[in-house]
Amino acid sequence: MRDKAFIIAIDGPAASGKGTLARNLAKHYGFHHLDTGLTYRAVAKALIDQGLSLNDEELAAQVAAALDLKGLDRSVLSAHDIGTAASIVAVMPKVRTALVQAQRKFALNLPGNVIDGRDIGTVVCPDAEVKLYITASPEVRAERRFNEMRAKNPDADYNVVLADLKHRDERDMNREASPLKPASDAHLIDTSKMGIEAAFLEAKTLIDAALRN
Ligand code: C5P
Secondary structure, eight states: OOSSOEEEEEEOOTTSSHHHHHHHHHHHHTOEEEEHHHHHHHHHHHHHHTTOOTTOHHHHHHHHHTOOGGGOOHHHHOOHHHHHHHHHHTTOHHHHHHHHHHHHHHTTOSSEEEEEESSIIIIIOTTOSEEEEEEOOHHHHHHHHHHHHHHHOTTOOHHHHHHHHHHHHHHHHHOSSSOSOOOTTOEEEEOTTOOHHHHHHHHHHHHHHHHHO
């Protein structure tokens, strides 16, 4: 039995497939899973629900500091618009400091954790045993998101979804605080032409090798 948690850090842009991969890996290895995107989404949604501004850093940081990671509900937080709102509060250093503190505490859970987001390998868990950077072309990612949305909303428009994703990538990759980028020691997996099963097997090979060491 390990006395230190084994960490698998997974980063990448929206709809790259990192969330599904993270869930599948956590299940396979019997590890805990934290989708850190939900933490930023929960802060944005709490502000919206109370009719408060998304642009007040002090207020957003207070909400972030009070967040209970156990109460994160994907079914309530997964809406496309909440993702866009999350990327607005995610540029704020004080919000990030509060959420990163909670995320690092989660990362101590034994025997191990799969943590996915934008800055896990670079900032939250720079010493993670395995770092994966999952990516795919904007067009492929927009198509995935569009297909998910169309199931609920027949009026969903592919071009709007593509433009939104590109805008969000731009905000996530070019912000000052913890921009989205692969850690220098991350393994890149491009899911543009690869099914989720193939991505899982590639990740599993890397993780099994790290677990043997
Ligand atoms: O991954 P998801 O689409 O749920 O993330 C929503 C937004 O939260 C991202 O676009 C990004 O701005 C922010 N985020 C972040 N750092 C993380 C996870 C998410 O900045 N570790």
